[in-house]
Amino acid sequence: MKSPQVVLKEIVSVVLAVVFVILFSIPLGSVPPLGDLLNPNGGIWTLAARANHPVLEELRLPGLDGDVTVLRDDWGVPHIFATTNHDLFLALGYVHAQDRMWQMDIQYRFAAGRLSEILGRKYIDQDTFMRTIGLQSEAAISLATLSSADTSLQTFTAYAAGVNAWISQTPTRNLPLEFRLLDYRPEPWTPVHSAAEGGLLAFSLSADFSDIELGLLTDGLGAAAVDELFPVTSPVPVPPIVPNGTRGGGLVVDPVAARDVLAKVRSLGPLLGALREGAGSNNWVVAANRSATGRPLLAGDPHLRLQLPAVWYEVHLHGGDYDVYGVSLPGVPGVFIGFNRNIAWSETNTGADVTDFYRETVNPANPDQYRYLGQWRNFSLIPERIRVREWPDTTVIVKKSIHGPLVTQRGETLAMRWTGNGSISAVAANLAWMKASSWAEFRDALRLWKNPAQNFAFASWGGSPSSSTIAIRSNGLFPIRNNTLGRVPLDGGGDFEWMGWVPFDAYPEAVDPAQGYLVSANQIPAGAGYPYYLGWQWDPGYRAKLINFLLNKTIATVGLVSRDEMKAIQGNTSDAAAQIFVPFVLAAGCTSALCTASEQVLQRWDFRMETDRSGASIWYTFFKAFIQDTFGDEWARANASDLMMPYPDVLERLVRFVPNSPWFDDVRTAGTPETRDVILRRAMETAVQDLATRLGPDPSQWPWGRIHVRTFDHLSGIAALSRGPYAAEGDDITVDPAPGLTARGGPSWRMVVPLGTPENASVIYPGGQSGNPLSPHYADQLPLWLARSYRDIVYPTAASLPAGRLESTLILRRA
Amino acid sequence: MIASLREPWWRSVLFGLVLTLIFLATGVWQLTVVSAAVVGFLAGGGRKGAIRGIQATAPAWFLWLLVLSVIAPVEETLILLGSILGAGWGLVVVLLALVPIVLGLLGGMSGGYLAEVLAKDAPKPEPVTAADPPAR
Secondary structure (H helix, E strand, C coil): CCCHHHHHHHHHHHHHHHHHHHHCCCCECCECCHHHHHCCCCCCHHHHHCCCCCCEEEEEECCCCCCEEEEEECCCCEEEECCCHHHHHHHHHHHHHHHHHHHHHHHHHHHHCCCHHHHCHHHHHHHHHHHHHCHHHHHHHHHHCCCCCCHHHHHHHHHHHHHHHHHHHCCHHHCCHHHHHHCCCCCCCCHHHHHHHHHHHHHHHHCCCHHHHHHHHHHHHCHHHHHHHCCCCCCCCCCCCCCCCCCCCCCCCCHHHHHHHHHHHHCCCHHHHHHHCCCCEEEEEECHHHECCCCCEEEEEEEEECEECCCCEEEEEEECCEEEEEEECCCCCCCCEEECCCEEEEEEECCCCCEEEEEECEECCEEEEEEECCEEEECEEEEEEEEECCEEEEEEEEEEECCEEEEECCCCEEEEEECCCCCCHHHHHHHHHCCCCCHHHHHHHHCCCCCCCEEEEEEECCCCHHHCEEEEEEECCCEEECCCCCCCCEECCCCCCEEEECCHHHCCEEECCCCCEEEECCCCCCCCCCCCCCCCCCCCCHHHHHHHHHHHHHHHHCCCECHHHHHHHHCCCECHHHHHHHHHHHHHCCCCHHHHHHHHHHHHCCCECCCCCHHHHHHHHHHHHHHHHHHHHHHHHCCCCCCCCCCHHHHHHHHHHCCCCHHHCCCCCCCCCCCHHHHHHHHHHHHHHHHHHHHCCCHHHCCHHHHCEEEEEECCCCHHHCEEEEECCCCCCCCCCCCCCEECEEECCEEEEECCCHHHCEEECCCCCCCCCCCCCCCCCHHHHHCCCCEECCCCCCCCCCCCCEEEEEEEEEC | CHHHHHCCHHHHHHHHHHHHHHHHHCCCHHHHHHHHHHHHHHHCCHHHHHHHHHHHHHHHHHHHHHHHHHHCCHHHHHHHHHHHHCCCHHHHHHHHHHHHHHHHHHHHHHHHHHHHHHCCCCCCCCCCCCCCCCCC
């Protein structure tokens, strides 16, 4: 008989072995399964093994019409050569998935309100709000209306097949890092996934909650103040065309309801910010007769969130009806900004007012009813089941009135009406304009583009200057309202409804102007006399004015605009507002030696927000203090300190023309009202004291780059996958923008295209093609982008790349 | 066969290493514990089995990574994972060592003690008496 002690030891060691095998196989809290993560064959090390695409790879994919060749160049940009449109978009889905699958998945989950499934219960509220907005449900409804012969649906389906081919071929151990860390697999991709992601882009660019803020400000400051400080047109206040639709007697908006909506929007966090932050943009076109190449030039730089993986994925699609190059959105088929052999286009956000909020009167006897046109109507009640990781599922009821989903029922009931739902129209338009060869065709494609409203800059080359075109057009659905501009929440009883849309042929548009160039930088689309209200949140116009000035000056002095000049303008850091405000600051004088020394630096400053300019630090810090000193007291009194403040152009008007404006008076002090110069001096003192505390006593040693940086956060928020901070040029209103002291927004893609020879286009974007942090293409374009340099592209007409530029070849064959 | 794997001692370790590599190659890292158990069993005792188990598993894991590092940036992965976990690459190395060592240790002990449990009792030596003739 064995010693019981030995038997006990055997039992204990076997049990412990089993326990540890289990412990190493399951996630422990936020730590992924250690054995799966660290085992040498299939653990995280596969990331390293898959950092590069194989030099030559041949795969069989189901559903292909024929063979497809994907050549990746030395920047990891795929050049896809197919014989049919179907194969082209199937292959696009495949390469998107190869390089960006996790980004596609997480952005989709955010849009669909499905983050809780992988991130747990702390995302339930966020998911509930996104389900309420309904990007996924609207996408599904819109797709259901399409016939199987519809080109959009066919494209979505082909694209999804490509994504799914990659998913099914990829074992768990070869999935991107983020899937491994979060311990889940991507689900099969469908057209709804793509449409919901497209909806997210539309939502981030055009769903606008400023009505809520203006409502609160109207209640706190009065309607007249709001009309003065947030005018419909810049810079001179314009009285409203028709009265705002306020409900008689009470507040414009219930503060509890308003704060609830704003809190929900602000809590959406970096994934929405991924697209929204820095959502300005520039584009301009120069006509052939003003171009140094003798052919039109087009420049575009959409300003979006600076993130990793980057917002965009660069691609060349060749085959079927297409031979197009530019940037696509991972998860969505198509090239949104780019060029083909004949045309080039780029977009800036129009910023039109396409969102309204309606105060629904709920039946006191039945909370599922609201009053509309004098009658009680039932809300639509849509149950949404939210699956939650390691937590019971939650079911929420999304309520909708005739105006849209109820975004709050706290304090009062607010419904949101927005033009964005059903954004699959964007893909239909995109598919049409990618193959356009003339302005007429491109413009016709824009008929399909509903949301987000964009300013499309366009240039074409038809073989001679006379057959070339430059154009800009603000395009999208613009609602026409009854009895209101819809700048604040409206009564939902039926008096302030959308009556229709601005006619397509009435959209603001300019074609081949005599000046030889056209510019958009989010400024007001149409001048005085335009018969329709489009919105009011236009960019103050400093960028637009500067670009116009620089182009005009170049044409006047040199005669022609070169590609290098176009690039230089994209990288321009002159602060046009500083040029206007600084003389007033200097004239107002100082009350301290530090201020005097600082003003001497300001006097020598060239108004450029470059990293080595101390004047830039002084100006920026001063201006933030000046806005605060001018309006902060009134905002605090109105309990509105967290709400938006007037744009700089409004302040410019006050400084230049109304030095004794009551807005300069500090309402917290008694006695003689403060005037402009008092506040200018006060803000200057505040600014220089602040800078001295942070940077030392010598104002000449306060270079902008010491306090102003750019960061490139990874979508997961993991610092190790992020880049930066880097000392950064630019500010909120420079052509090369970097808003805030820690800028997370900026040019997400810089492109200069010489029409006629598009293979000579220069491009760059902040990031790289691959989502794999160990890939050489994870952030390889970042250094060039930071230096405001560009890459030369390759744009082959056949399936071969120049010597030295081919990195890998992928051949997809029909299974 | 079993006897030939037992002696000299490194034969059983080598056998365990090969077994571990085979299990890793098939993608089932959990079976590392089995190769350690086999080696532990061959060692014939719990304590000795624990040591042999570790010798048969951990080097295989590291060897695999060493070979992989020739063709892929394994060290960058190490640094990256260390940054993600927030404690640097040293923690990753510790964890990387910990997993096969724990599996080897417990597997080896299990095998070793099993061998002890299954071992037949050795016959007691007969007492030497004066009647026995002296050996020639």
